Amino acid sequence: MAIARGYAATDASKPLEPFTFERREPREDDVVISIKYSGVCHSDIHQARNEWGNSRFPMVPGHEIAGVVTAVGANVTKFKVGDHVGVGCFVDSCIHCQTRDLDNEHYMPGLVQTYNDVEADGETPTYGGYSDSIVVKEGYVLSIPDNLPLDKAAPLLCAGITLYSPLAHWKAGPGKKVAIVGMGGLGHMGVKIGAAMGADITVLSQSLSKKDDGLKFGAKDYYATSDAETFTKLAGTFDLIICTVSAGIDWNAYLNLLKVDGSMVLVGAPENPVPVHAFALIPGRRSLSGSMIGSIKETQEMLDFCGKHDITADIERIDIKDINEAYERVIRSDVRYRFVIDMATLPAA
Numbered sequence: 001m002a003i004a005r006g007y008a009a010t011d012a013s014k015p016l017e018p019f020t021f022e023r024r025e026p027r028e029d030d031v032v033i034s035i036k037y038s039g040v041c042h043s044d045i046h047q048a049r050n051e052w053g054n055s056r057f058p059m060v061p062g063h064e065i066a067g068v069v070t071a072v073g074a075n076v077t078k079f080k081v082g083d084h085v086g087v088g089c090f091v092d093s094c095i096h097c098q099t100r101d102l103d104n105e106h107y108m109p110g111l112v113q114t115y116n117d118v119e120a121d122g123e124t125p126t127y128g129g130y131s132d133s134i135v136v137k138e139g140y141v142l143s144i145p146d147n148l149p150l151d152k153a154a155p156l157l158c159a160g161i162t163l164y165s166p167l168a169h170w171k172a173g174p175g176k177k178v179a180i181v182g183m184g185g186l187g188h189m190g191v192k193i194g195a196a197m198g199a200d201i202t203v204l205s206q207s208l209s210k211k212d213d214g215l216k217f218g219a220k221d222y223y224a225t226s227d228a229e230t231f232t233k234l235a236g237t238f239d240l241i242i243c244t245v246s247a248g249i250d251w252n253a254y255l256n257l258l259k260v261d262g263s264m265v266l267v268g269a270p271e272n273p274v275p276v277h278a279f280a281l282i283p284g285r286r287s288l289s290g291s292m293i294g295s296i297k298e299t300q301e302m303l304d305f306c307g308k309h310d311i312t313a314d315i316e317r318i319d320i321k322d323i324n325e326a327y328e329r330v331i332r333s334d335v336r337y338r339f340v341i342d343m344a345t346l347p348a349a
Contacts, residue, residue: 001025005346006131007320008058012050015324018347019058021127023135031079031141032071033087038129039064039155039313040339042185042246045327047116056116062129062341063089063114066144066154076138084150086142086303087114087134088157089293095120100139102297130320132346142300145307152312155185155338156303158293159313163190163242164302165294166265170240172199179203179234179241179257180219183210185330186244186267188314188337191217193302196309202238204230204254213314213336225249231257236284244268255280255288263287313338319345 001022008019026032044061046052065087069079079085094100095110105111112119115128127134144153163186172178178199180190187203194201195218202221203214211222223230231253238257241264243249251274255264262284266274276288294302306312314337318326326339 002133002135004127004131004133006060006127007323008060008127008130009048009055010058012048012055012057016048016061016130019060021058021060023127023133024124026071026073026135028073028075029138030073030135031069031076031085031138033065033067033085033134033136033141034070035065035067035129035132035134035343037066037151037154037317037343038062038341039158039315040323040326040330040341041158042330043158045330048327054116056125059116060127060130061115062131063087064154064157064159064340065114065129065134066150066157067134070133073138078138078143079141084144084146086144086153086157087129087136087140088142088161088296088299089114091126091136091140092120093140093296101295103295105295106293130323130341132343140296142296142303144303147310148303148307148312151317151340151342152315153303153306154340155189155313155315156306157299159185159189159338160193160306160311161294161299161302162186162267162291163244164193164305165298166242166267166291167194167197167199168298169291170263170265172197172240174198176200176239177202177237177259179238180244181205181225181241181249181254182244182268183214183337184244184333185313185335185338188213188217190242190244191219192311193306195219196305196311202234210336238262240265242267246270248272251275251288252277252280255286258284258286260284261286263289266290267292313340315340317342321345321347
């Protein structure tokens with residue numbers, strides 16, 4: 001067993017703190033990765049604070065991992081020492097299936113999350129990216145294009161694929177009008193990726209405070225949802241709305257912004273049930289759907305797309321000792337647009 005260093009939540013009520021633990025010995029199909037950067041996702045906060053009620057402690061969060069290969073198993077063919085690689089939200093899948101579903105594995109039984117989970121043996125805990133190293137099966141390691149800086153690429157492993165997947169699935173592209181609700185860590189990726197796909201992007205945000213950024217990222221229009229006139233002016237406008245926010249909104253008002261056959265897709269997870277009136281859907285044959293990350297196949301497709309179009313996240317790089325303050329700032333939406341931990345700042349053993 002190799003000794004790893006990181007930061008962990010040891011209890012839902014306590015701040016994250018330095019933590020030393022064991023990584024499993026690499027097998028023939030494993031890749032050993034030196035973690036250089038780990039993005040901070042709002043779901044890390046939910047999990048570390050047991051806000052979803054399924055937390056396992058001690059917990060090393062982090063599923064936006066970017067690093068460098070330091071060793072490979074004898075059967076590994078896709079990667080070599082020195083490669084720039086990433087690890088996203090899961091490290092195994094389809095473990096209860098006869099064959100792996102390469103397109104829908106993230107929706108299948110047996111998904112093993114990068115942290116706050118156990119491996120296929122049902123015993124070994126998974127620890128995430130707030131650490132100096134990780135051992136991952138080859139089939140769940142992703143290649144990061146060489147032109148993408150590792151720190152700015154790290155958030156692509158969750159925020160990037162979370163927006164790419166619905167944009168691709170609902171065929172955002174030339175001639176399609178797409179609204180992104182919220183301009184945070186998720187939303188700003190949706191603007192960049194959707195614009196690169198050729199879609200006509202509009203940002204719907206509580207205020208106009210980030211309008212200049214939204215337009216710089218590729219949005220054609222930007223509206224404040226605090227202005228009731230926005231919902232009158234834009235009624236029946238969009239083919240697709242992707243909602244990245246977790247706060248309560250007037251769902252019926254947003255659904256009314258869709259064209260006939262338009263779809264509204266949730267990637268943010270509201271705490272309370274979504275109240276929708278039937279007549280917000282029926283007259284326009286509209287749909288309300290959800291989307292969750294993407295398969296490894298689709299995540300690699302997203303990374304290659306971002307490499308082709310030079311798309312990365314806008315980040316604020318932080319020392320790991322500042323992670324607890326960063327959590328509070330995420331809750332206040334006080335970051336543009338994603339925190340990324342520099343793992344070189346881990347304290348020495």
